[in-house]
Amino acid sequence: METRVLYIDDDVSLAHLVKRNLGRSNHNVVHVHDANQAVERLQSESFDVVVLDHYLANMTGLQILGRFRELGIATPVVYVTGSSEARIAVEALKNGASDYVIKNASEDFLSLLADAVVNTVANSRLRKAKEQADEETRRAKERAEALLAEMNHRVANSLALVASLLRLQASSAQHEETRQVLQETQNRISAIAGMHRSLYSNDKISSVDMKPYIAALVGDLSDTIGGVQSRLQISVDLDDIELTADKAVSVGMIVTELATNALKYAYAEDEKGEIRIFFKRHEEGRARLAVEDDGAGLSSSSEAKPGTSKTGLGTRIVRSMAESIGNGIQYPHTPKGTIAEVLVSLEN
Template sequence: MTASRKVRVLYVDDDPALARLASKVLARSDFEVVHAPSISAGLDLFGTEEFAAVVLDHHFENQTGLNFLEAVAGSPSKAPILYVTGSSDAEVAIKALKGGAADYVMKSATDDFFPLLASALEQALENARLRNAKEEADRQLLIAKERAELLLSEMNHRIANSLSLVSAMIRMQVQIATSEETRTALSETQSRISAIAGVHRSLYTSDKVEAVELGAYMSSIIAEFQRTSGFANAITVRSDIANITTTADKAVSLGVILTELLTNAAKYAYPDGCGEVRVVLGTSGEDSHHLSVEDDGVGHDRKERPKGTGLGTRLINAMALTLGATVANERPGKTSGTFVGVIWKQ
C-alpha cells in the first residue's frame, strides 16, 4: 500500500504471540494492528472504534469466530471481515462467508501466511472501496432520478395549465363567434387541445411520470367532451375501457383519435339527436391493443367524399401513422351505422 497513513485493522485472536507477529509483519504493509484477545474484547472494540478491516480467527477457548460474525451481522459498519482458520474443512469457510465474512485465509506455519494475509487484506479493502463507490454512485443516481421526475412533473403541470388556458380562451371565442362554421371549427380545436392537455395532466398526477393510464385518461376525454360540446341529450355513450399503460407520445395520438371519432359521431351519426355511441379500449393478443368507436346511426359510404372538411379523417390517419397502427372501418357482422377501430402494438 502506498498511503502514508496506516490503515487500522482489528485483529481478533487469542494467541498473543501470533498477534504480536502479525502486528510486526503487517506494519510493513502500512497496517496498524489493534489486538483483541477474545471474542468479547473484539466486539467491544468493534462497537466503539473505527477500523478499516477485521482479521478474525476461527478457534477460541469456548467460542468460534462465527459467534463474532453473528453478533455483528446487524452492524452499520462496512469494514470487511477476513476470516482466518487453521481448519482444512471447507464447511467452516463456507459458514464464515455465509455469515458475512468478505474472504478467508487458511492459517499455516509456513512463511507465506502473513504475505498472503496482507494481500487478502488489501484485496478486501479494495473490494470494499469499489462497493462503497458503487453504492454512492447508485445513491447519487437515485437523487438525480428523483430530481428529474420532480422537474418533469412540474413541467407537465405547467404545460397542462397553459393548454387549459388556451382551451378556455378558445371556448370564450366560440361564444362570441357569429358564424356557425367558425364556432364549429373553434369547438373542435378546443376539444383537440383539451385532449392533449389531458395527457400532461395525467402525467403530473400519476405516480409514474413517464407513463399514462389510458383508462382514466380516455374516460376524462369522454366526460369532458360530453360536458363541453359533445352529444345531444338523447345520445348515450357507453364505454368499455381496459386499464392499459402507455407512453405520453402514444397517449397524445390516441387522445386525438378518440376526440375526432367522438366529434364525427356527435355531428353525423344521429341527425335526429337520439341513439347510442360505444367506445371500447382493450387488448388484442399479447402485445396489441385496440380502440374503437361505433354507432348504429345513418352510416357513411367510404367511397364518398368525407362529410365536412375531412380534417378529422386526416388527423385520425396521421395519428395512426404515428402509432404505427392499422385503421379498420368495418366490423364483421355490422351492417348499419359506423365503426372505426385502431389497432396498435404496445
C-alpha cells in the same frame, strides 16, 4: 493509502508478529483480545478490515461474527482458523466473513494473511464505490422523474388555461361556424392536456394508462357538446392498456375527432341514439380503437362521416394520426350506422 486493521486474537506473541508484518505494507494494526474490546473499537473508530481468530479465551470467532451481525457491524472480516479446520472456515464464510486464512507454523501464514487483507479491503472499497454510484444514479433518476412530473403538470395546466380561453371565446362567437371551429380546437387541446395530466398523476412517467385517460376524455367531450346529453348515450369498453406518450396523444386526438363528429352528425337533432367507443386488445401486438354508432351512416352526407369536420381539419388529423400508430383509419361495412376503427400497434 493506509489501511486500518483490527486484529482480534488472545495470542499476544502472534499478534505482535502480525502487527509487525502487516505494518511493512502500510497497514495500521490495532490489536484487541476479546469481543467486548473489538465491539467498543468498531463502534467508536473506523477500520477497513477485521482479522478474527477462531479460538479465543471465552468464545469462538463464529460467536463474534454473530454478535457483529446483531449489532449491524459491517466491516469486512478475514477469518483465521487452524490447518485441519476447513469446515470452520466454510462456516465462517456463511456467517458473513469475506475471506479466510489457514493458520500454520510456517511463514506462509503471514504472507497469505497480508494478501487476504489487501484483497478484502480492495473488494470492500469496490463494493462501496458501486453502492455509492448506484445510490447517486437512483437519486438522479428520482430528480429527473420529479422534474418531468413537474413539467407535465405545468404543461397540462397551461393547456387547460388555453382550452378555457377558447371556451369563453366560443361562447361569445356570433357565427355558428366560428363557434364550432373554436370548440373543436378546444377539444384537441384538452386531449393533449389530458395526456400530460395522466403522465404526472401516474406512477409511470413514460407511459399513459389509456383506460382512465380515454374515459376522462370522453366525459369532457360530452360536456362540451351542448344539448346532446339528454338524447345520446356514450358507452366505453376499454382494456387496461398502456401506451407511450406520443401514441397516447394520437389515440386521444383520434377519439376526440371521431367522437365529436359522431355526437354532432351521426343522428338527427331530435333523434336518440348511442355512441360506442372501444379500445380493446385485438391480436398479438395490436389493439382495436373504434367509434361506432347506429345513425345515418356514411352515405347520407359528408357531415355524418366520423373524422370529418366543417373545416376538413379533422379528416386530416385522423388520417395522419391513424397512419402513425397503426394501419390507418378504416370503415368496415355495417348494415346500420358507422364503424370507424384503427388497429393500433402496441410495440414501442
